[in-house]
Each structure stands twice: as C-alpha cells, then as structure tokens.
Amino acid sequence: MSNTFLGMPALPVYGHGNLNATEPFPKAAHRELGNDQLRANLGHATHTIRDKRLRVVSELPDWEEMRNAGSAIKNATMANLPVLLEQFEANFTARGGIIHWARDAQEANEIVTALIRETGESEVVKVKSMATQEIGLNEYLEEQGIAAFETDLAELIVQLDHDKPSHILVPAIHKNRSQVREIFLREMPVVDPNLTDDPARLAEAARTHLRKKFLSAKVAVSGANFGLADTGTLTVVESEGNGRMCLTLPETLITVMGIEKLLPSWTDLEVFMQLLPRSSTGERMNPYTSLWTGVTPGDGPQNVHLVMLDNGRTAALADEMGRTALNCIRCSACMNVCPVYERTGGHAYGSTYPGPIGAILSPLMTGIKSEENNSLPYASSLCGACFDACPVKINIPEILVHLRGVDVDSKRSARKIPTQMDVIMKAAEWAFSSGSHLNILEKGLPLGKLVAGRDKVIKKLPGMGAGWTQSRDIPAPPTQSFRQWWDKEHQPESGVDHQSTTPEGAQA
Ligand code: SF4
Numbered sequence: 001m002s003n004t005f006l007g008m009p010a011l012p013v014y015g016h017g018n019l020n021a022t023e024p025f026p027k028a029a030h031r032e033l034g035n036d037q038l039r040a041n042l043g044h045a046t047h048t049i050r051d052k053r054l055r056v057v058s059e060l061p062d063w064e065e066m067r068n069a070g071s072a073i074k075n076a077t078m079a080n081l082p083v084l085l086e087q088f089e090a091n092f093t094a095r096g097g098i099i100h101w102a103r104d105a106q107e108a109n110e111i112v113t114a115l116i117r118e119t120g121e122s123e124v125v126k127v128k129s130m131a132t133q134e135i136g137l138n139e140y141l142e143e144q145g146i147a148a149f150e151t152d153l154a155e156l157i158v159q160l161d162h163d164k165p166s167h168i169l170v171p172a173i174h175k176n177r178s179q180v181r182e183i184f185l186r187e188m189p190v191v192d193p194n195l196t197d198d199p200a201r202l203a204e205a206a207r208t209h210l211r212k213k214f215l216s217a218k219v220a221v222s223g224a225n226f227g228l229a230d231t232g233t234l235t236v237v238e239s240e241g242n243g244r245m246c247l248t249l250p251e252t253l254i255t256v257m258g259i260e261k262l263l264p265s266w267t268d269l270e271v272f273m274q275l276l277p278r279s280s281t282g283e284r285m286n287p288y289t290s291l292w293t294g295v296t297p298g299d300g301p302q303n304v305h306l307v308m309l310d311n312g313r314t315a316a317l318a319d320e321m322g323r324t325a326l327n328c329i330r331c332s333a334c335m336n337v338c339p340v341y342e343r344t345g346g347h348a349y350g351s352t353y354p355g356p357i358g359a360i361l362s363p364l365m366t367g368i369k370s371e372e373n374n375s376l377p378y379a380s381s382l383c384g385a386c387f388d389a390c391p392v393k394i395n396i397p398e399i400l401v402h403l404r405g406v407d408v409d410s411k412r413s414a415r416k417i418p419t420q421m422d423v424i425m426k427a428a429e430w431a432f433s434s435g436s437h438l439n440i441l442e443k444g445l446p447l448g449k450l451v452a453g454r455d456k457v458i459k460k461l462p463g464m465g466a467g468w469t470q471s472r473d474i475p476a477p478p479t480q481s482f483r484q485w486w487d488k489e490h491q492p493e494s495g496v497d498h499q500s501t502t503p504e505g506a507q508a
Pocket of ligand 1: 327333
C-alpha cells in the first residue's frame with residue numbers, strides 16, 4: 001500500500017540553476033573584500049545611483065502613498081495568483097501567443113531549446129533577463145550548440161569577459177571603463193585598435209558589434225518586467241533601446257517570465273511605471289518601455305512564446321512570512337543602500353540575485369536547508385536601509401530574521417551534540433530567566449578586569465568569541481552592574497544624594 005494519501009499537498013518544488021551559491025557567504029565575502037578595485041568601483045557606482053534616486057524620489061509629495069499602492073497591488077496579486085495566472089493565460093493565448101509552463105530551471109531550458117530548434121536557427125539575440133540568468137539559459141544553450149548574444153551593454157561586457165553579473169540592474173557594476181575598454185579590445189572580433197575609454201566611444205563600439213546581430217537574428221529571447229492579467233500583455237522596461245530591437249525585429253520571440261511577475265490589470269502598471277524608474281536608475285521616466293499583446297499580423301514577431309517559470313516561487317509563496325519577497329520588482333534600490341553589498345559586491349552572494357533581496361529570495365526559492373544558501377540570511381547588519389528604500393515595502397530585515405530562525409531551528413533539531421552557541425544561549429536563557437540568576441552571574445563581573453589587564457581592554461576571546469575580537473577590542477566590563485549600583489545607592493541609611501552620583505563603570 002502506498003504511503004501517499006490522495007489529497008495530501010505535494011512537497012515544495014525548490015528552485016535550481018544559478019540560485020545556489022557554491023560556497024558560504026562569509027568565505028566568498030572574505031575573498032571579495034580583498035579586491036580594492038572592486039570596492040572602489042562599487043562604492044562609486046552605488047553612491048551615484050543612490051544620490052540620483054534620493055533626488056527624484058524627494059520630488060514626489062505622494063511617494064509614500066505610491067509605495068503603499070505598489071505594496072497593496074503586489075500583495076493582492078500573490079493572494080490571488082492561481083486565478084490571475086489562468087486569466088493571463090486565457091488572454092495571452094486568445095491573442096495568438098503560446099504559453100509553456102516550466103516547473104524548474106531544467107524544464108525551462110529544455111522548452112526554450114526545443115522552440116529554437118523548431119526554427120532551425122543556431123543563434124539568438126537576448127534582452128537582459130534575470131529569469132534566464134537564474135536558469136542558466138546561456139550556458140545550457142551553448143551546450144546544445146546554440147549561441148546566445150546578450151544585447152544589453154552591461155550584459156554584453158559581462159558575457160564578453162566570461163564573467164558573471166554582480167548587480168541586477170547594472171550587471172557590470174564591478175568594472176570601470178578602462179577595464180571595459182580592455183575587454184572590448186580583447187574579445188570583440190572587429191574593433192578599432194585605437195579605442196579609448198571614453199564612454200561614447202565604448203558605446204559606439206558596442207553598437208557596431210551588435211547591429212549586425214540585430215539585423216540577422218531570426219530568434220530573440222527576452223525576460224519580462226510585468227505581465228498584465230486582464231489583457232495578456234507583456235512588458236519590458238530598459239534604458240538603451242537594444243531590447244526593443246530584439247522584441248520587434250526577429251520572427252520568433254521567446255519570453256521567460258517568473259510566475260510572480262503578474263499585475264492584475266493594465267491600470268496597475270501606472271503605479272509601477274512611477275515606482276520602478278525612480279527606484280532603479282534614479283530617472284523620472286523610463287527611456288524605453290515596450291509592451292506587446294500576442295501576435296499582430298505583419299508587424300513584429302509572428303511566433304510569440306512565453307515560458308512561465310516556477311523554479312521555487314511556489315515554495316516561496318508557501319512561506320507565510322517570506323512570501324512578500326515575491327513582490328520584488330527588481331529595481332535594485334535595496335542593493336545600492338546596503339552597507340554589506342557595497343563592500344562585498346554581488347559575486348559574494350553566489351546566486352543570480354545578490355544584495356538584500358538575494359539574501360532572502362535565494363534561500364526561499366531553494367529552501368533554507370540548502371547548504372549553500374543557508375548563510376545568506378546572515379549577510380546583513382539588519383540596519384533597515386533596504387526596507388526604507390524598497391518601492392514595494394518588502395520588510396527585508398524581518399524576513400532575514402525569520403529565515404535565520406528557520407535555519408537555527410533546523411540545524412538544532414538535526415544535531416546530537418550541542419555546539420558552543422547552544423551552550424551560550426542556554427546559559428543566557430538561565431541568566432535572564434530570573435533576577436536572582438542574573439545576580440549570581442553579575443558577581444563574576446570583577447573577573448573581567450582581571451582578564452582585561454592594565455589597559456582595560458580584552459584583546460582576544462576564546463572559541464566563538466575569537467571571531468569578534470579578530471577585528472576589534474572589547475572594553476573591560478565594569479566592576480559593578482547597574483543593578484548592583486542601584487541597590488547600593490538606594491540603601492536608606494546611605495544618605496547619598498542620588499541625583500548627583502554617577503556609577504563608576506556601571507552599565508544598564
Ligand atoms: S526588494 Fe525592493 S528594493 Fe530590492 S530590488 Fe526588490 S523591489 Fe527593489
């Protein structure tokens with residue numbers, strides 16, 4: 001007899017592809033922190049975008065109301081996702097598009113490959129797309145003998161350098177223009193040998209390189225920023241116009257979109273077209289916004305496909321606290337204000353999704369028990385800057401704490417021998433459970449002075465504490481606690497003026 005009862009919910013299907021880190025965050029971050037050039041590039045770029053964003057956001061008196069609206073629309077979308085997905089499918093199909101459903105990265109890659117094969121082509125042009133990076137489409141296509149050419153300038157730089165993106169909006173944020181010049185000279189088949197690092201000259205070189213591809217490509221692959229359920233419309237928002245060339249010139253257009261990218265209606269787009277450009281590039285309006293609804297005979301691609309990707313999104317949706325991470329519109333504002341991201345850069349996170357949103361989205365999609373990703377929720381100081389900047393008000397710090405809790409609980413239940421942290425936490429639980437327990441512990445305070453020595457600082461702690469003292473000293477603990485001082489000062493017979501006396505080294 002089967003142990004599976006009919007009607008039982010299936011286990012969550014977690015995401016694969018480029019969502020998993022290959023090493024824990026602390027190890028990767030330690031290595032990246034040693035790269036001075038990277039830190040200088042990142043510091044300059046994130047501060048520039050951050051300042052621009054602040055300027056344009058402060059122009060709008062109703063920015064907070066706009067954020068509330070964005071958050072409410074996305075929450076309503078997630079609460080009603082199954083219905084909206086069916087509505088979107090019906091409208092997209094009615095207008096001549098074809099929908100394919102992909103459970104995970106492997107299925108999505110296979111579907112896209114089969115669709116390209118049907119056309120008989122072996123080259124495709126690509127619009128910048130997080131979803132296709134997430135599933136590792138370029139690598140998969142290469143294995144199948146299909147060449148994919150990135151057309152977004154920053155994506156092109158990363159692809160030519162055989163590197164990985166390190167920022168969701170500015171994938172080559174870790175490179176400066178002289179590094180870009182070197183990459184172009186080294187990797188472009190035809191390039192002016194006198195190319196300088198002037199941005200206009202670099203853009204011109206990229207334009208010349210890409211123009212031939214645009215004019216010859218028969219198939220394009222894109223992502224989508226939004227899918228509008230009430231009309232079956234797809235949207236791509238970009239800054240260079242290269243995306244529009246991909247979306248209009250080829251005969252076949254294959255779009256890969258995460259199932260969470262829906263908005264209920266066309267009118268909802270109004271809110272997001274104000275939130276997104278101001279939060280991402282710090283612009284009042286987006287330079288190129290392309291919208292398409294199915295097939296228009298004689299105009300644009302005549303074969304229009306959409307691969308709807310799950311790859312762990314349903315698993316994230318099942319997490320009551322974490323599901324708001326799916327509200328993300330990939331603006332990157334949280335990255336640009338994050339002190340951890342600014343110093344470590346995107347590669348330290350391992351996943352396609354770096355920064356504060358990556359620290360919650362990747363473990364939610366792969367499962368927090370995934371060994372590679374369970375250090376990501378700790379990649380934060382919990383300062384809250386990401387929450388303040390997020391245009392759809394995702395409470396990233398709250399979700400980080402929630403995921404840390406899930407991680408700690410799952411590890412604790414799996415081990416038989418307590419760790420140092422278990423012992424410390426158990427001792428803390430005992431000490432803070434009653435005043436008399438705390439009194440006993442506080443009697444040991446003078447010992448701290450002995451450990452600290454004459455200069456009154458503790459330079460080296462044993463065990464887990466060694467990580468803390470590796471880069472900072474700890475002041476010697478006071479000889480008496482606040483509670484001890486208070487009791488002494490409030491002895492009725494002491495006759496001391498309580499207002500004017502200060503405790504020597506006492507701490508609350
Ligand atoms: S979490 Fe918010 S701020 Fe970060 S990328 Fe997503 S929408 Fe933007």
